[in-house]
Amino acid sequence: GAVVSQHPSRVICKSGTSVKIECRSLDFQATTMFWYRQFPKQSLMLMATSNEGSKATYEQGVEKDKFLINHASLTLSTLTVTSAHPEDSSFYICSARIGRGGLNSPLHFGNGTRLTVT
Amino acid sequence: QQQVKQSPQSLIVQKGGISIINCAYENTAFDYFPWYQQFPGKGPALLIAIRPDVSEKKEGRFTISFNKSAKQFSLHIMDSQPGDSATYFCAASLDTASKLTFGTGTRLQVTL
Numbered sequence: 291g292a293v294v295s296q297h298p299s300r301v302i303c304k305s306g307t308s309v310k311i312e313c314r315s316l317d318f319q320a321t322t323m324f325w326y327r328q329f330p331k332q333s334l335m336l337m338a339t340s341n342e343g344s345k346a347t348y349e350q351g352v353e354k355d356k357f358l359i360n361h362a363s364l365t366l367s368t369l370t371v372t373s374a375h376p377e378d379s380s381f382y383i384c385s386a387r388i389g390r391g392g393l394n395s396p397l398h399f400g401n402g403t404r405l406t407v408t
Numbered sequence: 409q410q411q412v413k414q415s416p417q418s419l420i421v422q423k424g425g426i427s428i429i430n431c432a433y434e435n436t437a438f439d440y441f442p443w444y445q446q447f448p449g450k451g452p453a454l455l456i457a458i459r460p461d462v463s464e465k466k467e468g469r470f471t472i473s474f475n476k477s478a479k480q481f482s483l484h485i486m487d488s489q490p491g492d493s494a495t496y497f498c499a500a501s502l503d504t505a506s507k508l509t510f511g512t513g514t515r516l517q518v519t520l
Contacts, residue, residue, distance in 0.1 A: 296451070324507060333497065334452070334510045383451045387505065396442065397508060399451035 296400030313384030320386035414511030431498035
């Protein structure tokens, strides 16, 4: 069964509004979660690393004021797309790792959130 | 140096055939190489992973071959089935706890 739950699976919003996406680790604590963005038929691009209790680490070129990440607990990280515009329309996917590394603690992905900004 | 190059972009294989997807990397510090399978509208799911201390790893119909000197690794899917039709991504990271860098993906179609 799924170990990482992402909500909502789909969201449509109007340009200028903000959208919050939740990522929950099920039955395990995740001190680190990763947020990816995927355009149609393209690869996954890492946006940021979310660390519980501290500020997220953003990849080069990702606007931290636009993509707000909060990791307030060991089982929940949220990504808020602020003042969304049509170019923000994409598939957003979170991931979390059970344990602290090793071949037996792989990265698990949520089922993604399809954001459409009209 | 952080790139992972993947080929082919798309692949059509007959049922029962062998699907082969190749990846190459530049950063010799990469130490963990997983393969993910993604169906449309879903997140990626881990298939199999390898570290550079072994040259091959097999799990069921899936095998990773790893060539450290050439900085290349590949996924072989034996006895390919229509249900294997999906997009496959290779990835690499500095260690098993670090962020992953993904390849560009291969769309596999297995025909009857």
